[in-house]
Amino acid sequence: MKQTGWILLIVLFGVGISSGQPKLSLNKPVVDLGTIYSGMKKQGKIVLRNIGTDTLRIYSVQPSCGCTTVKQPKSFLLPSESDVVELEFNSTGYHGTVEKHVNIVTNDPLAQNVTVTLSAVVKEDLESISHSSLLWLGNIVQGKTLVQNAGYKNISGRRIKINKFTTSSSSISVRLDKKVLNPNDTLQIQVSVKAEKPGYGSESFTLETDSKNQPRIEMRASFVCIKEK
Template sequence: MKHLFATIISVCIASWCFAQGDFKFEATEHDFGQILEGELAKHTFKFENIGNAPIVISAVRASCGCTTPDWPKEPVMPGETANIQVVFNSKHRPGNFYKSITITSNAKSPSMVLKIRGFVIREETDKVDPEKSPELNLVDKEYNFGKVEVGERVTHKFTYENTGKGDLKIKSLYSDCRCVAYRNSKLILKPGEKAELEVIYNPKKVNDRPEKVYVITNIPKKSSDYLLLKGQVVKSIVPKSVVQENMVGFN
């Protein structure tokens, strides 16, 4: 009987020790697309506690003072759902924006990151009549570079066309890695025209995940479309021994 009692106590203690809340978000990233300068862009990240203990969020911090988060101050019980609301103030912040929001809690993953992005339209001339709006059609949307060295510059030309009723202008590209530039064969694309967008990829760190590159245009109130860059980013394709061998006697 004593042995059985000790076993039960041990199991209870073990269960208590390993009880943890666990986040399950519907999505951890949100793209606002294009918004007008001065607009307060709001988004709600919804989550469920799929763990076996309450989640207590101790802090939610944004990477910029222009972004204000709001989160539940009471424990979120197992099986319950809750929201984290994020408000981005676009005043005096024209152009691309990319912000991260870090959640600190007692959950299984004690630190989690949410992300928001978009493009703030600055000038009156950027506003387009919805009745005469251009439309972006990316004829090809992805490309695989194969193996690429960190710091190497590789390029690929993507074809796109304007299937709308107004002039199309590509304003910018952006990606999480901030390692992409571009050259455009035409600054303004008339309805029905095609052009080439040359993307210059210069990765800064080892990575084997696809890189999303968001295409920002003058299309009113449309979420950004994106290109997908695939490949494996490595430190060096050529082994160090081969490099050293080729350098023997080189002065």
């Protein structure tokens, strides 16, 4: 009888130990960043809480792409403890409804991999006529210059002035056909890129406007520099 009591005590003690486990709780599965203009950065946050009875270990918090940055939380949370993951989404190059994701890996046996969705509606005053912020130039022979056209349409309903433009280096130059765009006007841009080094290359130019919604617009020109045969 005494032996049976000891066995029962050991079993109960083992159950008590095994019943303690971490449990991740999120304040929301979707972070709605609302409506923003292309080129703006918008911040959001996720609150992580350990509602379990053992230490919650946070192994990683990773965004799905480089447009989103995260401030890493504490590496572990004690029971009832919480921490905040700060997020920042860079809307440059995006338009329309955008969804990005942040993956959270923990030791919660029921939520080892959890995905949080970031959503935003990205608007534009000046819309790329190619609907892209990337200008693909293809192959350029080393030492040669390739010229290609790009453009933006004023869809704001207001007059917009291009104050100035800047380029990433002396290897790229741009020429604008106008500096003032009335509603529905299209700005034509001649882009010239000289390929210097073999391999993949990328240059960019930035327009600075008097639009409060979209004061800076960046377009990237990418290419592959090849040696002349």
